Amino acid sequence: MRCIVTGGAGFLGSHLTESLLATGHAVAVIDDMFRGSQKNLLGCKGMEDYHLIMGDASNRANYEKAADKLRGVDCVYHLAAINGTRWFHERPDFVIQVNLDSLRVALDFAITRGARFVFTSSPEAFGEQPEMPLDNNSDSLFSSAAQHGRHSYGASKYLGEILVQHAVKEHSLDARIVRPFNGYGPRLPGDAYGQVTGIFLEQCRKGEPMTVHGDGQQTRSFTWVEDIVNGTRIAGELDEGLDGSILAGAAFNLGNPEEISIYDLAKLCLEVTNSDSEIRHHEIGHPGDSRRRVPDITTSEQALGWSASVPLQQGLESCWRWQIAEHGE
Numbered sequence: 001m002r003c004i005v006t007g008g009a010g011f012l013g014s015h016l017t018e019s020l021l022a023t024g025h026a027v028a029v030i031d032d033m034f035r036g037s038q039k040n041l042l043g044c045k046g047m048e049d050y051h052l053i054m055g056d057a058s059n060r061a062n063y064e065k066a067a068d069k070l071r072g073v074d075c076v077y078h079l080a081a082i083n084g085t086r087w088f089h090e091r092p093d094f095v096i097q098v099n100l101d102s103l104r105v106a107l108d109f110a111i112t113r114g115a116r117f118v119f120t121s122s123p124e125a126f127g128e129q130p131e132m133p134l135d136n137n138s139d140s141l142f143s144s145a146a147q148h149g150r151h152s153y154g155a156s157k158y159l160g161e162i163l164v165q166h167a168v169k170e171h172s173l174d175a176r177i178v179r180p181f182n183g184y185g186p187r188l189p190g191d192a193y194g195q196v197t198g199i200f201l202e203q204c205r206k207g208e209p210m211t212v213h214g215d216g217q218q219t220r221s222f223t224w225v226e227d228i229v230n231g232t233r234i235a236g237e238l239d240e241g242l243d244g245s246i247l248a249g250a251a252f253n254l255g256n257p258e259e260i261s262i263y264d265l266a267k268l269c270l271e272v273t274n275s276d277s278e279i280r281h282h283e284i285g286h287p288g289d290s291r292r293r294v295p296d297i298t299t300s301e302q303a304l305g306w307s308a309s310v311p312l313q314q315g316l317e318s319c320w321r322w323q324i325a326e327h328g329e
């Protein structure tokens with residue numbers, strides 16, 4: 001397939017780009033480098049079937065450029081978004097703008113070109129839904145908008161899923177939705193705007209205190225990057241589900257059902273890195289943080305033949321080896 005990957009210089013996008021190229025597809029990345037970097041794509045540089053367009057995924061002209069490079073387009077993988085919890089609180093206006101504007105333009109482009117579409121939504125689209133596991137019938141539950149901006153992200157993904165479903169029904173777009181559950185692996189940002197696994201490993205490496213928000217009993221289902229990327233790639237490759245299901249409008253949770261509290265994750269990071277950092281609780285935490293986030297992956301197993309294959313400890317050890325190779329001990 002000739003694939004456009006928006007946000008392809010980011011954490012998941014760069015691994016997806018590598019995976020698509022390795023399985024014989026051609027890829028044009030569109031990324032404005034807000035959080036991505038060319039370094040993430042160094043392994044692809046110079047490959048005949050790889051192209052990079054540095055620009056805004058909310059600008060239609062960049063998709064036209066990408067399609068020109070590929071001489072057509074078969075599938076758009078839309079990953080461009082503002083991600084990173086701190087942004088959701090500090091710049092909800094920007095999060096909503098980028099996440100929805102870029103999606104609208106990407107959808108419109110795919111509709112007019114008759115290309116397949118894969119949208120990376122998020123379990124945050126379910127907000128603070130307490131009933132687990134999350135499946136396609138779970139309701140989305142958001143707290144009052146006056147309290148905090150946290151759900152700028154989750155709500156943008158919820159509205160994004162509505163836009164995608166509308167495009168499937170009204171414009172016959174062959175679109176599929178994936179929801180990665182807390183991906184981790186090499187290239188995951190570990191700075192203040194990063195995600196928890198990256199932040200913990202970085203704190204261990206520097207011997208700094210590990211910051212656990214709230215009581216640390218909130219749980220997540222951490223999923224190895226290659227597992228997520230395989231599921232995402234397959235969601236765009238298949239013409240129909242392995243169980244014969246129609247994939248247009250289908251949504252897939254890509255998550256490791258192994259649930260762990262943030263406090264236990266911090267302890268596991270200490271064990272894996274052999275660090276003597278101390279664990280410190282930040283009482284305020286992240287307002288709007290869901291207590292649990294566990295996926296029901298039945299649909300992904302049946303239609304995509306997908307399940308998470310890498311246990312958390314093994315993944316953390318690989319991630320740590322990468323971090324050491326990248327930054328030194």
Ligand SMILES: NC(=O)c1ccc[n+]([C@@H]2O[C@H](COP(=O)([O-])OP(=O)(O)OC[C@H]3O[C@@H](n4cnc5c(N)ncnc54)[C@H](O)[C@@H]3O)[C@@H](O)[C@H]2O)c1
Nearest residue numbers: 007010011012031032034035036056057079080081182183
């Ligand atoms: N990492 C996860 O565990 C996770 C979980 C659920 C959903 N997702 C979704 O998967 C996608 C990728 O996430 P990620 O973790 O790789 O985040 P990331 O921040 O590393 O990647 C997003 C990429 O989009 C780019 N981008 C931002 N605004 C842009 C714009 N206007 N034009 C072009 N590019 C732009 C950034 O530069 C970055 O490279 C996002 O849509 C995210 O919401 C990720």
